[in-house]
Amino acid sequence: MNNEWLDTVVDARRDATARIVVLDLVRPDAVEFPEFEAGAHVDVLVDDADGLVRQYSLCGPPHDRTRYRLAVLAETASRGGSLGMHRLRKGDRLRISRPRNRFGISGEARRHLLVAGGIGVTPLLAMAHALEASGAEYELHYCARSRGDSAFLDELEHNPRVRLHFDDGPDDQRFGSATDVGRPDPHTAIYVCGPGGFMDFVISSALAAGWPAEAIHKERFAPVEDADAHKAGGAFRVRLARTGGEYGIEEGQSVLDVLLAHGVDAPYSCQQGICGECIVRVLAGEPDHRDDILTDRERADGMFTTCSSRALSPILELDL
Numbered sequence: 001m002n003n004e005w006l007d008t009v010v011d012a013r014r015d016a017t018a019r020i021v022v023l024d025l026v027r028p029d030a031v032e033f034p035e036f037e038a039g040a041h042v043d044v045l046v047d048d049a050d051g052l053v054r055q056y057s058l059c060g061p062p063h064d065r066t067r068y069r070l071a072v073l074a075e076t077a078s079r080g081g082s083l084g085m086h087r088l089r090k091g092d093r094l095r096i097s098r099p100r101n102r103f104g105i106s107g108e109a110r111r112h113l114l115v116a117g118g119i120g121v122t123p124l125l126a127m128a129h130a131l132e133a134s135g136a137e138y139e140l141h142y143c144a145r146s147r148g149d150s151a152f153l154d155e156l157e158h159n160p161r162v163r164l165h166f167d168d169g170p171d172d173q174r175f176g177s178a179t180d181v182g183r184p185d186p187h188t189a190i191y192v193c194g195p196g197g198f199m200d201f202v203i204s205s206a207l208a209a210g211w212p213a214e215a216i217h218k219e220r221f222a223p224v225e226d227a228d229a230h231k232a233g234g235a236f237r238v239r240l241a242r243t244g245g246e247y248g249i250e251e252g253q254s255v256l257d258v259l260l261a262h263g264v265d266a267p268y269s270c271q272q273g274i275c276g277e278c279i280v281r282v283l284a285g286e287p288d289h290r291d292d293i294l295t296d297r298e299r300a301d302g303m304f305t306t307c308s309s310r311a312l313s314p315i316l317e318l319d320l
């Protein structure tokens with residue numbers, strides 16, 4: 001992982017719900033953070049000792065560079081990441097990467113429809129801040145199990161552009177794709193983030209209603225399939241155009257696994273096909289795309305995720 005870590009200090013910590021903690025990070029030297037665009041996330045080195053890294057969206061206003069705000073849901077099946085974040089207290093130190101973004105606000109749309117499920121509200125909250133500041137037309141739909149499971153209600157409740165949808169609320173406030181997403185509009189971009197099942201529902205409903213795939217922007221917190229499912233498949237070889245190195249990829253290995261094992265300085269972060277950090281260009285061969293981030297246009301342009309995708313041809317040549 002080619003991260004330049006930034007040292008930060010927890011300046012404020014509050015329990016937004018029983019399972020969501022909100023952390024405000026500042027720089028120890030009081031310098032400003034790097035600029036970030038709404039929708040961006042950072043890698044967080046949750047545990048220095050074992051190198052545990054997790055990705056969290058920045059959810060504060062992008063114009064405020066004095067602090068970065070993260071909100072973390074305590075996952076019931078946590079492998080240490082979210083629970084480690086919940087243990088942080090004011091004054092604790094934390095190292096994070098510079099922000100990265102593959103979930104930015106469309107520059108082409110005139111209207112922006114933000115659809116959040118649960119903790120998926122975090123990148124969309126930053127987008128709402130940015131859209132509000134720029135005077136853009138937007139609507140934020142925040143779906144949660146109940147009021148008690150909803151973070152940031154103090155910020156959102158009185159905003160006329162925000163619609164709250166609680167699973168345990170009256171029928172007329174439930175989220176409905178027909179009413180809340182509606183018919184396709186060439187000037188509107190849809191942004192979806194939340195649990196996999198929720199995202200699949202919103203995306204498939206929008207596609208079924210006739211929205212083009214390019215109008216739907218999405219960010220997943222977890223891969224669609226089991227994280228190791230992409231390693232299944234036949235063996236193939238990769239050739240690196242810049243160094244001439246050639247390596248065999250066996251079933252059960254990812255391209256990234258093999259490159260790192262051979263000391264290749266390949267970019268990566270999540271290793272789950274969801275962050276986009278490992279994208280490289282394919283120069284020859286036929287890829288078998290298994291990520292959930294590249295658009296059709298990016299795939300046609302030769303983009304390829306080394307952590308999750310494989311090859312349909314015996315050899316792939318990569319721009320590495």
Ligand code: FES
Pocket residue numbers: 267268269270271272273274275276277278279291305306307308
């Ligand atoms: S490392 Fe995140 S998509 Fe490959």
